[in-house]
Amino acid sequence: MTTPATGTTACPNCGAAIRFVWAQAVQTTCDFCKSVLVRHGLDLERVGTQAEFPQTGSPIQLGAEGEWRQRNFVVVGRVSYQWQHGRWNEWHCRVSDGTSAWLSDAQLEYAMTAPLAEPGELPIPQSMQVGARYEWGGVRYEVANITPAVYIGTEGELPFTTSDKLEYWFADLQNIDGKLATVDGSETPPLLYVGEYVDFHDLKLKGLREFDGW
Amino acid sequence: MVAAAGSPVRTRAAGLNCPSCGASISLVTAGWSATVACVTCGAVLDAQDPNLRILQEQEQRILVQPRIPLGTRGTWKGVPWEVVGFQQVTITVDEVPYSWREYVCFNPYHGFFYLTEYEGHWNVVEKLRRRPDDRQADSSRLTFNGLAFRHFQSANAVTTFALGEFPWEVNVGDAVRAHDFVSPPYLLSAEVTEHETTWSLGTYADPKAIAKAFSLGSELRSPVGVFANQPNPHVQSARAIKRTFGFLMLALLVMFGLNMAMSSNEVVFDKQFQFDRAQGDTLALVTDPFDINGRVSNVAFSIQTNLNNDWAFFNIALIEETTGQAIDVGRQVSYYSGTDSDGSWSEGSRSDNFKLGAVAPGQYFLRIAPEGGEVNGGVVNYAVRIRRDVPSYTFYILAFFALLVPAVISWAPSASFEQRRWAESDHAPVSSSSANDDDE
Numbered sequence: 001m002t003t004p005a006t007g008t009t010a011c012p013n014c015g016a017a018i019r020f021v022w023a024q025a026v027q028t029t030c031d032f033c034k035s036v037l038v039r040h041g042l043d044l045e046r047v048g049t050q051a052e053f054p055q056t057g058s059p060i061q062l063g064a065e066g067e068w069r070q071r072n073f074v075v076v077g078r079v080s081y082q083w084q085h086g087r088w089n090e091w092h093c094r095v096s097d098g099t100s101a102w103l104s105d106a107q108l109e110y111a112m113t114a115p116l117a118e119p120g121e122l123p124i125p126q127s128m129q130v131g132a133r134y135e136w137g138g139v140r141y142e143v144a145n146i147t148p149a150v151y152i153g154t155e156g157e158l159p160f161t162t163s164d165k166l167e168y169w170f171a172d173l174q175n176i177d178g179k180l181a182t183v184d185g186s187e188t189p190p191l192l193y194v195g196e197y198v199d200f201h202d203l204k205l206k207g208l209r210e211f212d213g214w
Numbered sequence: 215m216v217a218a219a220g221s222p223v224r225t226r227a228a229g230l231n232c233p234s235c236g237a238s239i240s241l242v243t244a245g246w247s248a249t250v251a252c253v254t255c256g257a258v259l260d261a262q263d264p265n266l267r268i269l270q271e272q273e274q275r276i277l278v279q280p281r282i283p284l285g286t287r288g289t290w291k292g293v294p295w296e297v298v299g300f301q302q303v304t305i306t307v308d309e310v311p312y313s314w315r316e317y318v319c320f321n322p323y324h325g326f327f328y329l330t331e332y333e334g335h336w337n338v339v340e341k342l343r344r345r346p347d348d349r350q351a352d353s354s355r356l357t358f359n360g361l362a363f364r365h366f367q368s369a370n371a372v373t374t375f376a377l378g379e380f381p382w383e384v385n386v387g388d389a390v391r392a393h394d395f396v397s398p399p400y401l402l403s404a405e406v407t408e409h410e411t412t413w414s415l416g417t418y419a420d421p422k423a424i425a426k427a428f429s430l431g432s433e434l435r436s437p438v439g440v441f442a443n444q445p446n447p448h449v450q451s452a453r454a455i456k457r458t459f460g461f462l463m464l465a466l467l468v469m470f471g472l473n474m475a476m477s478s479n480e481v482v483f484d485k486q487f488q489f490d491r492a493q494g495d496t497l498a499l500v501t502d503p504f505d506i507n508g509r510v511s512n513v514a515f516s517i518q519t520n521l522n523n524d525w526a527f528f529n530i531a532l533i534e535e536t537t538g539q540a541i542d543v544g545r546q547v548s549y550y551s552g553t554d555s556d557g558s559w560s561e562g563s564r565s566d567n568f569k570l571g572a573v574a575p576g577q578y579f580l581r582i583a584p585e586g587g588e589v590n591g592g593v594v595n596y597a598v599r600i601r602r603d604v605p606s607y608t609f610y611i612l613a614f615f616a617l618l619v620p621a622v623i624s625w626a627p628s629a630s631f632e633q634r635r636w637a638e639s640d641h642a643p644v645s646s647s648s649a650n651d652d653d654e
Contacts, residue, residue: 057243057244057245057246057322058245059322059323082262085248085262085382085383086245086246086247086248086262086381087245087262107246107325107326107381108246108322108323108324108325108326109325109341109343111343130410142345144410145409145410174343174344174345175344175345176344176345176346176347177344178343178344179344180343197343197344200323200324200325208323211322214294214321214322214323
């Protein structure tokens with residue numbers, strides 16, 4: 001256990017410097033020894049080690065910057081999921097107004113969402129029906145699919161801890177205007193994220209991964 | 215989640231081999247594909263599995279040669295793409311199989327897009343991330359991006375051949391229910407499986423543009439027939455004709471209106487006469503002079519008689535008083551009626567109307583010499599009425615048809631193109647042989 005300075009602390013496993021880019025982060029991964037660290041007040045607890053990611057080929061990486069809803073964001077963390085037909089990442093973004101948002105890259109179809117506070121009573125994903133309609137924040141959505149997913153890895157700073165979770169359910173909802181909502185069953189009650197599909201160009205991403213020959 | 219730290223990051227799934235035939239497999243889409251069909255043996259493999267688990271082996275394999283070989287790079291709308299997958303999809307209508315080919319294209323930043331080809335007709339297809347608006351009374355219509363789409367065809371589409379990488383799980387023999395809606399040059403397609411509905415938007419593309427985009431050495435074949443969302447090449451000219459026709463009709467109407475408004479239609483002469491056949495038919499009468507004023511204009515004569523089963527011939531001369539110049543006209547008026555075994559009949563008319571062209575203003579008189587008629591005919595009462603500057607209808611009727619005929623003729627190719635398009639749909643006219651009973 002070490003005494004963290006403002007924004008900077010040391011890895012309890014290897015002593016490497018740990019810097020939190022996002023003040024509200026509760027979990028991060030040590031760049032050096034890959035220890036998964038959970039923040040308890042001022043202390044960091046090592047809860048495990050991050051395996052190498054099964055690759056997803058995403059061009060997004062930690063430190064990438066972009067633009068959404070006229071605000072800049074920087075990618076500070078990542079959760080990778082596996083579902084029946086593949087993998088995708090939810091990239092945790094710190095937005096310039098201090099809020100947090102998520103950039104998902106399932107099959108390179110990009111979507112940005114942000115948690116919706118006080119959505120009212122939410123159904124758990126397993127109880128929802130494909131085609132059923134819901135309205136949150138004045139926007140109507142229709143359930144497109146409901147699927148279980150598992151964590152296959154995390155890196156960087158996250159607003160929640162992932163170490164105690166295995167599989168849980170998601171429900172994805174869409175509408176005719178390209179908006180989307182995700183009911184995340186990883187917590188009880190479920191969490192609601194709302195946002196929209198975004199065009200790769202419109203995200204104006206910088207600091208992307210480079211691919212040989214592209 | 216627990217592994218040794220510092221293991222190398224793979225950037226490409228290199229050194230993989232097909233567990234069915236041993237051929238080497240390269241995964242361009244690194245992590246995004248669900249399945250890969252071995253180029254050598256056709257086995258469908260789980261691209262998400264590190265050992266490329268076999269999902270389906272092909273025993274007897276038909277070979278379909280992609281027109282764009284896998285691995286070909288191209289540029290579409292400024293973005294580079296690589297062709298990574300190819301499948302043939304077949305629908306069967308009236309026991310006749312129809313096949314089209316789909317190419318999966320990949321870019322590591324932009325993801326996937328697709329090309330389809332049927333009988334030389336190409337479409338550039340993107341998967342949609344929002345549903346079209348189907349909240350319409352008529353379920354055969356959809357709205358997307360403000361465009362109205364009409365249902366074209368629904369069919370069970372079966373994958374009959376697959377090669378390379380696919381972002382979904384592809385298996386030869388798998389079927390989806392496909393619904394197509396058209397608004398040329400766009401094609402909205404819904405692929406419905408048990409678990410989900412996927413919408414995509416195709417845009418009709420010129421084969422030359424495809425060949426150029428993918429630097430294909432040989433030319434792609436020319437399209438055969440009319441495709442569902444092929445733009446109607448005549449639609450522009452048909453629209454232009456419609457517009458021109460509308461404009462000319464309007465002009466004609468305005469001219470007609472002006473003509474009506476400006477024509478004075480003034481009665482310059484109106485008198486009753488008697489023709490007593492008992493006095494012989496050589497008697498000519500001369501009227502009092504009357505004035506024809508205003509501009510040079512036409513004059514319309516009307517002769518009303520009380521002839522009944524009788525006829526008469528009127529020699530009429532319109533004579534300018536000062537110069538003595540005459541315009542001579544001879545008109546026969548006859549009217550017969552009666553009843554026979556077929557009922558009552560009549561022939562001819564008791565009145566006669568005719569026009570004279572440009573008549574200059576001046577003082578005129580008429581010389582009228584009636585003659586002829588049935589032997590026992592008695593007195594004929596008749597009235598002669600003259601109006602000057604009367605509106606003319608004939609010109610407008612002729613002009614209307616003169617404009618209508620070329621408009622219809624030039625509209626025909628556009629209509630015939632549409633007819634050929636819809637003959638291939640579920641909504642073909644009943645007479646068409648391609649009418650389809652595929653719908654449930």
